[in-house]
Amino acid sequence: xxxxxxxxxxxxxxxxxxxxxxxxxxxxxxxxxxxxxxxxxxxxxxxxxxxxxxxxxxxxxxxxxxxxxxxxxxxxxxxxxxxxxxxxxxxxxxxxxxxxxxxxxxxxxxxxx
Amino acid sequence: xxxxxxxxxxxxxxxxxxxxxxxxxxxxxxxxxxxxxxxxxxxxxxxxxxxxxxxxxxxxxxxxxxxxxxxxxxxxxxxxxxxxxxxxxxxxxxxxxxxxxxxxxxxxxxxxxx
Numbered sequence: 482x483x484x485x486x487x488x489x490x491x492x493x494x495x496x497x498x499x500x501x502x503x504x505x506x507x508x509x510x511x512x513x514x515x516x517x518x519x520x521x522x523x524x525x526x527x528x529x530x531x532x533x534x535x536x537x538x539x540x541x542x543x544x545x546x547x548x549x550x551x552x553x554x555x556x557x558x559x560x561x562x563x564x565x566x567x568x569x570x571x572x573x574x575x576x577x578x579x580x581x582x583x584x585x586x587x588x589x590x591x592x593x594x
Numbered sequence: 595x596x597x598x599x600x601x602x603x604x605x606x607x608x609x610x611x612x613x614x615x616x617x618x619x620x621x622x623x624x625x626x627x628x629x630x631x632x633x634x635x636x637x638x639x640x641x642x643x644x645x646x647x648x649x650x651x652x653x654x655x656x657x658x659x660x661x662x663x664x665x666x667x668x669x670x671x672x673x674x675x676x677x678x679x680x681x682x683x684x685x686x687x688x689x690x691x692x693x694x695x696x697x698x699x700x701x702x703x704x705x706x707x708x
Contacts, residue, residue, distance in 0.1 A: 485637075514695075522632075522682055526695035537695050571637060582628055583696060585638040 484508050485586035487572050493592045494562055502557045502589045504572030512536075512578040513555035515547060518569040518588070530555055531578045562593045596621045598687045600699035608707050613657075613672040615702045617685030620666060627668045628686040628696070629659055638684065644668065655679070680706045 485506045494500050506513060514537075515527040529537035530549040544560045555572060569588045575581035601616040619625060629641040642653025649661045659670045668685060685699040 522701050524638075524684065524698040529695060539695070573638075582640050582643050584640070585630075587637040 485572055485574055485584050487570075487586040487589050489589060490587065491590050491592075493594065495594055496562055496564060498562050499558070499560045500562060500591070501559070502570055502572075502591075504555045504557070504586055506553055506572075506574040506584070506586075508574055508576075508584060510574040510576050510584075511552060512575045512581070513549065513552075514573040514575075514583060515555065515557050516571040516573060516585075518571060520568070524571070528555075528557075529578070536578060559591075562591075564593050567591055567593045596623075596625065596687045596697045598685050598697055598699040600683075600685050600702050602702050603700065604703045604705070606705040606707065607675045609677055610674050613670070613675045613679065613704065615670040615683050615685075615704065617668045617670065617699060618666050619668060619685070619687045621687055626688040627659075627661060628688070629653065629657070629668075629670050630684045630686060632682040632684065632701075634681070641670070641683075675704075675706045677706050677708065680704055 488503045512531045514529045516524050518524045527541050528547040533549045546558045548556045569590050571588050572586040573583040575583045597620045599618045627644040630638040631641050632638045641657050642651045644651045644661045652658045657672050659668055661668050682701045682703055684701050686696045688696050
């Protein structure tokens with residue numbers, strides 16, 4: 482069973498479109514995260530939710546909107562996609578929001594043309 | 595504020611020789627430290643973690659790391675490299691405060707030649 486899953490794995494779209502990435506974890510964790518990995522493989526936190534409540538909201542354009550319908554799901558919606566949004570997006574989860582190791586999904590490679 | 599510096603962007607070793615990936619950290623609190631590995635086109639996998647227990651931490655696949663507070667270091671080692679160890683390795687620090695995000699180093703690419 483996959484612990485943290487993301488869909489889709491690949492996403493190719495044109496500038497200006499709106500797209501969503503879905504994430505689900507079956508680990509029973511309380512906290513979920515979205516990270517962005519750029520072309521140089523640098524990973525940066527975007528958002529974090531704990532028990533469906535937003536706890537980390539880094540400096541991210543407001544075109545990016547996370548949604549957590551329940552503790553096991555954290556989706557990422559992106560409006561008006563731009564070329565610079567092309568990256569790999571990783572979802573992760575952790576047992577708690579205090580010093581816990583995080584478990585990562587396989588990533589979604591977003592390409593904006 | 596927390597930060598982490600991986601001292602080498604690329605390390606090349608021969609199969610069967612030791613691996614050393616260097617990491618220094620900065621933290622105003624007692625840190626939790628992690629090493630993650632990312633194989634090509636894959637997600638990140640936790641190798642090991644330090645959370646203020648034993649300073650020598652053993653992880654998966656024969657990797658280990660030693661926490662040295664005096665040197666603010668958390669270097670990753672393995673006695674004998676295997677071809678399957680070729681990957682990107684990230685040193686990660688987490689602050690003690692609740693809700694603090696993980697801070698990732700820029701990564702070290704490990705190449706293993708036969």
